[in-house]
Amino acid sequence: MINMYRQFKLSTKLFIITTFLGVIPLLSLALIYSYFSISNVREVTTNFTNLFASQLHASVESYVNELDNITKTAFDDNEVTHFLTNEEKSSTSEKIKGKISIDKFLYRMAILKPDIYSVMLVSNNATVYSYGSLPSIIDGNMLSSQAWFQDIRNANGQLIVSPLHKQPYSNVGVNTEVFSVGRLIKDSTGSYGVLIFEIEPYQLLKFNSIQHTINNLYQAGVVITTPKGELIFSTTPDRTKEMDNKDFLTIRNYVQSAGMVTSVIIPNEALYEKINRFKSIALFSAISIISLMLLFSFLFARNISEPIKQLSTRMREAGLGQYLQIPEIDTQDEIGLLLRSYNKMITNISELIDHVYLSQLKHKQAQFSALQSQINPHMLFNTLESIRMKAALNGDVEVVRMIKMLAKIFRFNLAKEGKINFIKDEVDYIQNYIAIQNVRFDNRFVLEIDIQEQLLITPIIRFIFQPIIENSIIHGFKNKNREWNIKIKGYLHENRTIVLQFIDNGVGIAPDELTKLNGELDAPPSIKSDEALGIGLRNIKDRIKLEYGNEYKLRLQSSEDETIVEVTIPIDRKGE
Numbered sequence: 001m002i003n004m005y006r007q008f009k010l011s012t013k014l015f016i017i018t019t020f021l022g023v024i025p026l027l028s029l030a031l032i033y034s035y036f037s038i039s040n041v042r043e044v045t046t047n048f049t050n051l052f053a054s055q056l057h058a059s060v061e062s063y064v065n066e067l068d069n070i071t072k073t074a075f076d077d078n079e080v081t082h083f084l085t086n087e088e089k090s091s092t093s094e095k096i097k098g099k100i101s102i103d104k105f106l107y108r109m110a111i112l113k114p115d116i117y118s119v120m121l122v123s124n125n126a127t128v129y130s131y132g133s134l135p136s137i138i139d140g141n142m143l144s145s146q147a148w149f150q151d152i153r154n155a156n157g158q159l160i161v162s163p164l165h166k167q168p169y170s171n172v173g174v175n176t177e178v179f180s181v182g183r184l185i186k187d188s189t190g191s192y193g194v195l196i197f198e199i200e201p202y203q204l205l206k207f208n209s210i211q212h213t214i215n216n217l218y219q220a221g222v223v224i225t226t227p228k229g230e231l232i233f234s235t236t237p238d239r240t241k242e243m244d245n246k247d248f249l250t251i252r253n254y255v256q257s258a259g260m261v262t263s264v265i266i267p268n269e270a271l272y273e274k275i276n277r278f279k280s281i282a283l284f285s286a287i288s289i290i291s292l293m294l295l296f297s298f299l300f301a302r303n304i305s306e307p308i309k310q311l312s313t314r315m316r317e318a319g320l321g322q323y324l325q326i327p328e329i330d331t332q333d334e335i336g337l338l339l340r341s342y343n344k345m346i347t348n349i350s351e352l353i354d355h356v357y358l359s360q361l362k363h364k365q366a367q368f369s370a371l372q373s374q375i376n377p378h379m380l381f382n383t384l385e386s387i388r389m390k391a392a393l394n395g396d397v398e399v400v401r402m403i404k405m406l407a408k409i410f411r412f413n414l415a416k417e418g419k420i421n422f423i424k425d426e427v428d429y430i431q432n433y434i435a436i437q438n439v440r441f442d443n444r445f446v447l448e449i450d451i452q453e454q455l456l457i458t459p460i461i462r463f464i465f466q467p468i469i470e471n472s473i474i475h476g477f478k479n480k481n482r483e484w485n486i487k488i489k490g491y492l493h494e495n496r497t498i499v500l501q502f503i504d505n506g507v508g509i510a511p512d513e514l515t516k517l518n519g520e521l522d523a524p525p526s527i528k529s530d531e532a533l534g535i536g537l538r539n540i541k542d543r544i545k546l547e548y549g550n551e552y553k554l555r556l557q558s559s560e561d562e563t564i565v566e567v568t569i570p571i572d573r574k575g576e
Contacts, residue, residue, distance in 0.1 A: 031282065045272070049218070049251065053264040056222065057253035060204055060262055064255065067181050068159045070112050071195050074121075074185045080105050081185070084123050084192040099129065106131035109195075115203045117178050122149075123193040132198070142169040152182040153194055159183045161260055163230030164201060177201065179232045201233035218273075221265040232260060239265050307339055314342070402439060405432040423490065423500075424456040426465040433466055434486070437473065444477075444484050451490035455498055458571060461547050467536030468502045468565050476506025476563055492571065497552070502565040509558040521554050537565075544569065 074080065083090065083098030090098060102121055109119045110131050118132025126140035143149055146169070148162035162180040182196035205222060221239030224232040234240055242248045242265045251264045310326050325343045409432050427449055434447045469486060477484045487503040509517070521541050541554045548570055557564040 031286075033282075045218075049220075049249070049264065049266060052220070053251040053253060053262070056205075056262050056264060057255060060224065060260060061255045063204060064159070064161065064181065064260070067113065067197055068183075070109060071159065071181075071183050071197075073108075074105070074192075074195050075187065077101075077105050080121075081187075081192050084121075084185075085190075087123050087127065088125060102129045103131065109197075113197065115199070117176070117198045117200050120196045120198070121193055122196065124191065137171045139169045148180060149182075149194070149196075152180070152196065153184055155184060157184045157186050161226065161232065163226050164232055167198070204233050205235075218266045219270040223263040223265060225261050225263070227254075227259060227261060242267075310339075314346075398439075402436065405435050409433065409436070420459050421462045422456065423451065423458050423460050426460060426462075427451065427456065427488070430465045430469055430488070433469065441484075445473075446483060446485045448485070448487040450487060451500075452492060455490050455492060455571075458498060458569075460569060461543055464500075464540055464544075464567065465502075467540055468567075471536055472502065472504040472506060472563070472565075476504050493568075496571050498569050498571050500567040500569070502567075504563055505561055506563060508560045508563055509556065514556055514558050517556055521556065540567070 079098075079101040083094070083101060087095070087098065106119050106121060106129060110116065113119075116132075118130055118136070120128055120130040120138065120143075122128050122140060122143060126144045128138035128140040128143060130136065130138055144153075146165070148160075148165060151162065152160045160182060162182075164177050164179050167176055167178065178198040178200055180196050180198050182194055184194055185192040201224075204224060221235045221242065223234045223240055223243060226232065231240060243250050243263055247268055249266045249268060253262045254260075255262060307326070314324055314326050325346050326339050409429065431447065431449075434445050438445050465488070472486060473484075482505075485505045487501075489501040489503065491499055493499050521537070537554065544552050544554060544567065552568045552570065555566045557566065
């Protein structure tokens with residue numbers, strides 16, 4: 001076994017050691033923690049549920065006991081009991097006085113329990129005195145015929161809680177569901193009537209502070225019934241069908257003083273959700289620990305190999321003329337040193353290329369200036385003007401116009417170095433250029449200028465427009481039997497970059513060729529000649545990158561019947 005271990009690679013040895021020292025202890029701790037956590041959650045869940053059931057029982061019992069105490073005060077009101085005893089023999093004035101006493105008594109009841117729907121006092125001859133949230137007319141005979149009312153009258157003065165019922169005896173509460181709490185008012189001399197509180201069922205739980213909490217945690221439902229199983233209250237939706245179902249936990253408590261049964265119903269799935277969640281967490285933890293150890297080994301190898309792969313890729317790109325740096329890593333090891341050395345080398349090469357290329361440009365500029373000095377602009381313009389005047393005298397208007405446009409082109413080409421060039425100068429130049437081409441091609445070219453007005457006074461390096469338009473004429477317009485449209489569009493992008501688009505309706509560029517050309521246009525300035533790209537576009541590309549930076553460029557887009565050459569330049573740089 002030891003000899004086999006010695007033959008393993010270093011990465012395999014590290015994997016075995018980290019697994020043995022890391023995975024096994026961590027898995028053991030996870031299993032122990034999950035066991036005790038599950039036991040604790042089970043105990044807490046059970047205790048919390050029983051606590052809620054006990055609080056519900058105590059709250060309902062307290063509520064009913066409060067009503068019991070309030071109804072007993074009727075025995076102490078002598079005016080009310082005296083009037084009810086002699087109600088049939090009372091005169092009209094005595095009845096008015098008695099009704100006032102009863103109204104005062106009912107009002108006191110309502111003040112003591114403001115959450116009741118109504119309170120009624122029913123005399124022995126079915127006369128109903130009531131006070132409630134809504135004025136109503138009560139049919140005493142119909143009220144007396146209700147089964148629950150008979151239960152209260154026959155209870156011999158004991159407090160009775162009725163099941164849920166509607167109010168057909170009231171002119172306003174027919175569709176309102178309430179339960180009634182009442183008792184027969186009597187003493188040793190006889191009975192005086194029945195005192196009834198009508199209560200909307202939700203009042204039983206409105207005062208319970210943890211109802212919403214347990215409902216959100218465990219989807220708990222509450223059902224309150226009479227001992228016979230008649231419904232008094234149920235949370236929404238109705239949970240009565242879930243009672244005694246094996247998939248639900250039902251905790252019952254009997255409210256002795258009220259003759260009510262409170263039931264708390266909780267789905268087993270919700271009750272043990274946390275336990276199942278802990279089991280899932282334990283399993284997930286075990287899988288995660290193993291995965292993390294494997295990931296650690298992978299990242300370690302990747303941390304070594306990835307920078308080397310990047311270095312290899314950048315070296316191949318450098319061989320193709322794209323000198324791009326590698327994002328440096330903040331390490332002081334040999335790999336970090338290697339990457340920093342490579343980036344420094346690439347920086348030196350790029351600076352050297354820029355220096356050589358700029359030297360060549362300066363050399364060409366010197367040759368151009370020398371050529372300009374050999375041409376006497378005044379002699380050239382005077383000669384052209386003499387020819388133009390001769391043609392004018394001969395009445396040849398077309399020749400006069402052509403010579404005038406040609407003179408403007410010469411004036412632009414022979415402008416002195418250092419003069420600022422604006423986009424409007426490029427536009428004027430290209431308009432004269434197209435006008436001369438239209439003489440040659442029988443007015444086949446239609447030039448459209450769509451450049452935002454404020455951009456026309458933006459400085460730009462010289463000779464950008466003409467090589468692009470000339471390239472379109474040479475390569476794009478091969479079909480002689482159609483109108484040739486050229487559009488120059490310019491707008492300001494949101495990042496303060498000017499976008500110039502040269503759009504023609506000539507033949508497009510093949511997809512493979514387009515990809516190749518754009519790749520060459522993305523390359524930094526090179527001292528090598530690129531035959532595929534052409535002198536004009538390559539010159540524009542190189543001058544833009546050297547003047548404005550590599551983030552500004554020339555790009556091609558093309559379809560079967562449209563080609564777009566897009567140039568981007570900054571808005572705040574000077575032209576040549």
